Amino acid sequence: MALSEFPRLGFDPFVELRRMQSEMNRLFSGFSATATRDFPPINIWLGENSVVVTAELPGVTHDDVNLSLQEDVLTLAGKREPETQEQNLSWQRRERAYGTFSRAVQLPFRVDPEKVQARFNNGVLEIELQRLEADRPKKIEIRVA
Amino acid sequence: MAQEVRTVEQQTPTSQRVPPRPVFLPPTDIYETKESIVVLAEMPGVPPDGVDISLERRVLTIRGRSAANEHGGYQRVYNEYAGGDYERVFTLSENIDRDRIEATLKDGILQLVLPKAEAARARKIELKAS
Numbered sequence: 001m002a003l004s005e006f007p008r009l010g011f012d013p014f015v016e017l018r019r020m021q022s023e024m025n026r027l028f029s030g031f032s033a034t035a036t037r038d039f040p041p042i043n044i045w046l047g048e049n050s051v052v053v054t055a056e057l058p059g060v061t062h063d064d065v066n067l068s069l070q071e072d073v074l075t076l077a078g079k080r081e082p083e084t085q086e087q088n089l090s091w092q093r094r095e096r097a098y099g100t101f102s103r104a105v106q107l108p109f110r111v112d113p114e115k116v117q118a119r120f121n122n123g124v125l126e127i128e129l130q131r132l133e134a135d136r137p138k139k140i141e142i143r144v145a
Numbered sequence: 146m147a148q149e150v151r152t153v154e155q156q157t158p159t160s161q162r163v164p165p166r167p168v169f170l171p172p173t174d175i176y177e178t179k180e181s182i183v184v185l186a187e188m189p190g191v192p193p194d195g196v197d198i199s200l201e202r203r204v205l206t207i208r209g210r211s212a213a214n215e216h217g218g219y220q221r222v223y224n225e226y227a228g229g230d231y232e233r234v235f236t237l238s239e240n241i242d243r244d245r246i247e248a249t250l251k252d253g254i255l256q257l258v259l260p261k262a263e264a265a266r267a268r269k270i271e272l273k274a275s
Contacts, residue, residue: 044223045216052216056226058187058253083185086178092238095172096187108222122212123189123253 039101040076040125044108049131051107058123059083059096067118067127072110074127077102110135167229171209171255175235181260182239188231189253190214196255198248203237207255240264 045052055076057065065078079100111129118127171186188196190211197208214228240262247258 038225041225042223043214043221043225045219046222047216047219052219056189056253058189061252089176089178091174091176092182093173093175096174096185097172120252121190122192122250123187 038103039097040103042076042103042105044105046108049136051109051111051129051131053105053107053127053129055103055125055127056123057120057125060123060125062118062120065125067116069111069113069116069129072107073104074107074111074129075102075104076125167227169229169231170233171207171231173233173235181258182237182241184235184255184257184259186231186233186255186257187253188250188255190228191231191250191253191255193250196248196250198255198257200241200243200246200259203240205235205237205257205259206232207234207257208232209255 040055040057042053042055045054053074057078060078060080064080065076068075068077077100080096080098082098107129110132112132115130116127118125120126171188173187174185176183184205184207186207186209188209188211191209192212195210195212197206197210199206209231211228211230237259242260242262245260247256249256
């Protein structure tokens with residue numbers, strides 16, 4: 001508050017402005033870098049008794065991905081490797097990322113680990129999981145008296 | 146000499162309305178070897194018939210149309226990526242032998258091998274013995 005000229009007034013109008021500025025900086029700091037985005041990006045689709053998780057994994061084959069399921073947490077892990085082994089090349093542009101990745105997704109319900117289907121479709125991984133029989137909602141009939 | 150007369154058929158705009166879709170810049174690797182320039186573009190979700198590549202002089206345009214980001218009977222509850230189109234334009238530094246361009250789409254990655262034209266390749270010049 002030493003910077004401001006308003007000590008005698010008992011309040012400082014710039015305190016609020018500074019607070020807003022730092023708040024705005026904090027809000028927008030997350031938008032700049034796309035590299036900090038979680039990889040892979042996923043979408044989740046909910047059906048009546050099943051859930052579908054899709055993930056954009058360009059350049060990743062089924063050998064490179066490990067899927068594991070514990071309770072209702074699905075983990076996608078794997079690696080992306082550069083495809084070229086050629087020597088004597090000069091890079092003009094390198095925008096694609098390589099390395100290992102791992103992501104855990106909490107599903108909206110517990111799923112049957114025996115009934116999981118996963119397939120790749122043009123670089124998009126699609127995992128379909130079925131809700132556990134025991135976990136499904138039961139319809140309760142009301143007896144007419 | 147007879148002059149060529151061309152009638153241009155008026156193209157009627159299609160009545161079908163296409164909903165606006167986001168257009169993404171696909172992350173791309175480009176490297177150059179002695180013989181060719183190789184372009185690798187990430188376009189997940191694009192089927193092979195959704196790719197459109199054109200080369201006009203030295204301007205290379207890549208377009209990809211991803212399949213609909215929909216699942217019948219399912220409701221989207223969480224969203225981190227959107228379906229859309231990919232488009233990117235590059236200006237190449239070399240002349241390309243356009244008859245031998247190879248394009249493949251595998252696992253959502255478009256690979257373009259653009260062989261350099263004969264004239265653009267570096268040539269070793271031998272000294273003639275006098």
